[in-house]
Amino acid sequence: MGVGHSSLSSCSVDSLCIIAFTAQPKTSSFSNSNRQKPLFPTKKHSPFAVLKIGTLNCARVAGEMEIGKGIAAAGKPIVDLHGIDDGLIQKIVYDALVWSSLHGLLVGDRNDQRSGKLPGVGMVHAPIALLPTSFPESHWKQACELAPIFNELIDRVSLDGKFLQDSLARTKKVDAFTSRLLDIHSKILEMNKKEEIRLGLHRSDYMLDEKTKLLLQIEFNTISSSFAGLGCLVTDLHRTLLDDYGEDLGLDSKRIPGNTATGQFAEALAKAWTEYNNPRAVAMIVVQTEERNMYDQHWLCTVLKERYNVRTIRKTLAEIDSEGQLLPDGTFLVGGQAVAVVYFRAGYAPTDYPSESEWRARLLMEQSSAIKCPSISYHLAGTKKIQQELAKPNVLEKFLESKEDIAKLRKCFAGLWSLVDSDITKKAIEKPELFVMKPQREGGGSIS
Amino acid sequence: MGVGHSSLSSCSVDSLCIIAFTAQPKTSSFSNSNRQKPLFPTKKHSPFAVLKIGTLNCARVAGEMEIGKGIAAAGKPIVDLHGIDDGLIQKIVYDALVWSSLHGLLVGDRNDQRSGKLPGVGMVHAPIALLPTSFPESHWKQACELAPIFNELIDRVSLDGKFLQDSLARTKKVDAFTSRLLDIHSKILEMNKKEEIRLGLHRSDYMLDEKTKLLLQIEFNTISSSFAGLGCLVTDLHRTLLDDYGEDLGLDSKRIPGNTATGQFAEALAKAWTEYNNPRAVAMIVVQTEERNMYDQHWLCTVLKERYNVRTIRKTLAEIDSEGQLLPDGTFLVGGQAVAVVYFRAGYAPTDYPSESEWRARLLMEQSSAIKCPSISYHLAGTKKIQQELAKPNVLEKFLESKEDIAKLRKCFAGLWSLVDSDITKKAIEKPELFVMKPQREGGGSIS
Numbered sequence: 081m082g083v084g085h086s087s088l089s090s091c092s093v094d095s096l097c098i099i100a101f102t103a104q105p106k107t108s109s110f111s112n113s114n115r116q117k118p119l120f121p122t123k124k125h126s127p128f129a130v131l132k133i134g135t136l137n138c139a140r141v142a143g144e145m146e147i148g149k150g151i152a153a154a155g156k157p158i159v160d161l162h163g164i165d166d167g168l169i170q171k172i173v174y175d176a177l178v179w180s181s182l183h184g185l186l187v188g189d190r191n192d193q194r195s196g197k198l199p200g201v202g203m204v205h206a207p208i209a210l211l212p213t214s215f216p217e218s219h220w221k222q223a224c225e226l227a228p229i230f231n232e233l234i235d236r237v238s239l240d241g242k243f244l245q246d247s248l249a250r251t252k253k254v255d256a257f258t259s260r261l262l263d264i265h266s267k268i269l270e271m272n273k274k275e276e277i278r279l280g281l282h283r284s285d286y287m288l289d290e291k292t293k294l295l296l297q298i299e300f301n302t303i304s305s306s307f308a309g310l311g312c313l314v315t316d317l318h319r320t321l322l323d324d325y326g327e328d329l330g331l332d333s334k335r336i337p338g339n340t341a342t343g344q345f346a347e348a349l350a351k352a353w354t355e356y357n358n359p360r361a362v363a364m365i366v367v368q369t370e371e372r373n374m375y376d377q378h379w380l381c382t383v384l385k386e387r388y389n390v391r392t393i394r395k396t397l398a399e400i401d402s403e404g405q406l407l408p409d410g411t412f413l414v415g416g417q418a419v420a421v422v423y424f425r426a427g428y429a430p431t432d433y434p435s436e437s438e439w440r441a442r443l444l445m446e447q448s449s450a451i452k453c454p455s456i457s458y459h460l461a462g463t464k465k466i467q468q469e470l471a472k473p474n475v476l477e478k479f480l481e482s483k484e485d486i487a488k489l490r491k492c493f494a495g496l497w498s499l500v501d502s503d504i505t506k507k508a509i510e511k512p513e514l515f516v517m518k519p520q521r522e523g524g525g526s527i528s
Numbered sequence: 529m530g531v532g533h534s535s536l537s538s539c540s541v542d543s544l545c546i547i548a549f550t551a552q553p554k555t556s557s558f559s560n561s562n563r564q565k566p567l568f569p570t571k572k573h574s575p576f577a578v579l580k581i582g583t584l585n586c587a588r589v590a591g592e593m594e595i596g597k598g599i600a601a602a603g604k605p606i607v608d609l610h611g612i613d614d615g616l617i618q619k620i621v622y623d624a625l626v627w628s629s630l631h632g633l634l635v636g637d638r639n640d641q642r643s644g645k646l647p648g649v650g651m652v653h654a655p656i657a658l659l660p661t662s663f664p665e666s667h668w669k670q671a672c673e674l675a676p677i678f679n680e681l682i683d684r685v686s687l688d689g690k691f692l693q694d695s696l697a698r699t700k701k702v703d704a705f706t707s708r709l710l711d712i713h714s715k716i717l718e719m720n721k722k723e724e725i726r727l728g729l730h731r732s733d734y735m736l737d738e739k740t741k742l743l744l745q746i747e748f749n750t751i752s753s754s755f756a757g758l759g760c761l762v763t764d765l766h767r768t769l770l771d772d773y774g775e776d777l778g779l780d781s782k783r784i785p786g787n788t789a790t791g792q793f794a795e796a797l798a799k800a801w802t803e804y805n806n807p808r809a810v811a812m813i814v815v816q817t818e819e820r821n822m823y824d825q826h827w828l829c830t831v832l833k834e835r836y837n838v839r840t841i842r843k844t845l846a847e848i849d850s851e852g853q854l855l856p857d858g859t860f861l862v863g864g865q866a867v868a869v870v871y872f873r874a875g876y877a878p879t880d881y882p883s884e885s886e887w888r889a890r891l892l893m894e895q896s897s898a899i900k901c902p903s904i905s906y907h908l909a910g911t912k913k914i915q916q917e918l919a920k921p922n923v924l925e926k927f928l929e930s931k932e933d934i935a936k937l938r939k940c941f942a943g944l945w946s947l948v949d950s951d952i953t954k955k956a957i958e959k960p961e962l963f964v965m966k967p968q969r970e971g972g973g974s975i976s
Contacts, residue, residue, distance in 0.1 A: 174647065177646065177647040177648030177649075178647045178648070178826045178829075178830070179830075180648055181632060181634060181647050181648050181651060181823060181826070182632035182634075182823065182826060182827060182830060183632060184629060184630035184631060184632065186629060186630075186651070189640075189649070189650070191640075192639075192640075198625065199622065199625040199626045199629050199653075200624075200625030200626070200628055200629050200652065200653035201625075201637070201652050201653070202637070202650075202652070203629060203634070203651040203652065204648065204649050204650070204651070205647075205648035205649070324833075375629060375630065378626045378629070378630060379630060381626075382626070382627075382630060385772075
């Protein structure tokens with residue numbers, strides 16, 4: 081467990097206010113091993129996806145989304161809804177619901193048992209913020225600048241097997257899940273297997289600190305970073321609503337920044353697929369047995385097919401165990417089909433591994449030549465414990481050369497402590513409003 | 529009641545196989561009274577919307593759609609699904625469901641009580657044919673040619689108040705609903721009120737007769753002709769599926785004809801709105817209290833807003849009764865807002881008028897200067913009884929001059945008999961497989 085320090089008086093832990101930036105995949109996150117062939121520009125400003133758990137009739141779904149790696153956007157709303165005519169708000173809400181329905185801004189409704197297994201049934205509009213939230217342009221640019229540096233850092237950390245094993249040695253003893261991940265990591269190290277092509281689709285979550293006005297990082301997601309698909313649609317929805325009601329609200333749709341996260345994620349997956357260089361191979365999405373955020377994933381697959389003609393298949397870890405086959409040359413077949421890219425939208429939580437079958441599947445994929453997004457190393461590099469290690473003095477310097485980059489990263493580090501630190505634990509018990517307790521693993525949510 | 533003769537051995541009454549053509553609005557259906565200013569080209573080939581109640585997991589919904597003025601497409605499928613690998617069919621079905629979800633090809637799920645009242649909740653994919661159905665090009669062109677002639681005919685018939693009253697005099701005695709419509713019609717005749725701008729959004733339903741290879745008309749819908757919105761999407765879906773699987777199926781997506789029904793309906797509504805010439809007025813959709821086919825309507829309103837900046841409001845007949853106000857100059861206000869165009873997606877069935885309130889609303893709108901789509905005259909002109917009258921010798925000649933046009937219409941007339949004809953009733957009892965029994969009113973479905 082890690083305890084994240086929080087002094088955001090405007091955001092309670094319950095409302096889980098986090099700005100979600102879709103990090104831009106870049107050289108370090110998707111590169112060949114000798115780093116001679118950058119596939120993405122470095123340090124380019126990246127667009128971002130903002131999704132807020134709003135006040136629409138979706139409180140229940142919002143809770144569900146958090147479990148499913150949900151995102152919530154921070155800050156004060158641009159408009160104080162209490163000051164607006166109720167009839168106008170109802171009109172905007174109605175239009176937002178219609179727009180979401182017609183444009184695929186959907187999730188499965190957990191009231192419908194089939195909705196997590198089949199597309200096209202039991203659908204409900206995604207939980208959304210009715211209107212965009214203000215965010216300082218300077219901090220937005222800062223977050224965009226940070227994205228490629230974090231990607232570079234994660235890539236370098238992922239290549240240092242000893243650092244990962246050592247840093248997580250203590251966690252290994254108390255956390256059976258991380259322990260199993262580390263076992264796979266050890267086996268890969270023993271094989272002396274190098275991931276020559278590496279792909280990361282990351283999302284860095286920030287809070288704006290009210291007191292210091294600093295952009296503080298909450299966590300960096302290296303596995304199953306969701307909402308690239310739906311987040312873009314939220315941007316489109318907000319633009320449409322402001323085109324229609326902006327005058328009444330005193331808001332200008334042109335001030336909403338662009339959001340091309342879906343396209344960028346698809347582009348990155350397509351580049352990885354191209355690098356793998358087997359035109360008959362597919363991209364495989366590793367999915368949970370029930371997935372109510374499936375339309376976010378389907379958008380990505382749709383763009384991947386339409387723009388790059390890359391076909392995807394969807395398999396659970398159990399299906400991969402039963403249908404998967406590793407050929408001597410490293411080719412990974414599922415149901416007889418070669419897999420170029422494995423994109424994890426499952427496998428980040430202990431519940432994704434109910435039996436040995438799922439662990440076998442994870443190991444098999446890791447041993448193959450398929451490009452894993454993420455590899456076991458990227459997955460481990462994204463744990464809170466590693467985030468905590470990287471925040472210690474002189475650790476960043478081991479992985480990055482540029483002092484400027486290091487300074488930029490440090491500036492966004494919020495305090496991060498382990499529960500074994502008795503002083504800080506005592507302080508947290510005394511003043512719980514200053515802290516956020518986060519689980520070690522992925523999957524969203526906080527511990528209250 | 530009318531009995532429609534049917535000799536289609538390939539289509540049983542139960543499966544209700546009807547090809548639905550979206551008739552093109554044209555001069556006669558949308559014209560000023562002196563007919564000097566045609567707003568739509570005459571006799572231009574019109575695209576059509578085909579929607580088939582398919583074999584997807586939607587048998588229940590299909591039933592619902594029939595009640596809600598559903599459409600089903602006829603003919604043999606291009607591909608014999610029994611000959612195709614089951615795995616391939618499952619893939620196509622999955623893709624079709626994903627596509628429908630992401631692109632708004634939706635209806636409300638009647639298992640969800642809220643789904644008929646609120647958008648964005650309890651949604652399910654629309655019932656669709658998985659693949660397009662073959663249809664002879666010559667018959668398609670014939671149907672396109674017929675559309676403007678039928679529009680012209682309906683317009684002329686609508687202007688002959690005496691013909692409508694006389695033809696429906698017998699129906700009036702036995703059908704309370706038609707009787708109420710005729711009462712409104714009489715009041716309007718007494719007022720000597722002329723509809724100077726008339727708008728019709730029609731759909732003509734045909735069957736292909738297997739024995740004679742003739743295109744036979746089943747009915748002509750002048751009120752609440754649905755599926756312009758979803759029908760276009762089905763065309764897009766089929767094109768996408770054939771782009772992906774056409775090679776496996778031996779089908780070419782380029783052979784699917786274009787479908788611009790949504791755009792044409794929106795264009796017609798926008799032209800009517802422009803003719804009304806009050807930039808602050810809205811278009812009003814008259815809706816049922818529960819409407820699970822709402823997304824079909826929302827697509828139309830979305831295009832109307834995006835392309836023509838015409839705002840729409842949605843009101844039930846009861847709401848119109850309580851919020852409506854007729855000004856001395858004929859202006860119709862609802863909730864204080866001037867209404868330029870009234871577009872009926874309700875009001876065609878007796879159940880739409882549970883009390884006197886709804887009838888008051890209908891009369892009030894009819895008395896106003898708002899452009900009704902349809903007017904009471906257009907509504908009555910679309911009844912089966914009028915269709916039957918028009919099929920009698922020398923009746924078409926009263927309304928149309930062109931012998932060529934008259935011949936074209938006659939060619940597509942299927943036999944149509946009233947139940948008062950004892951000979952035909954006897955024949956129908958002896959050979960029920962040769963007949964379809966249709967209700968006098970709108971609302972779809974057959975009587976078995």
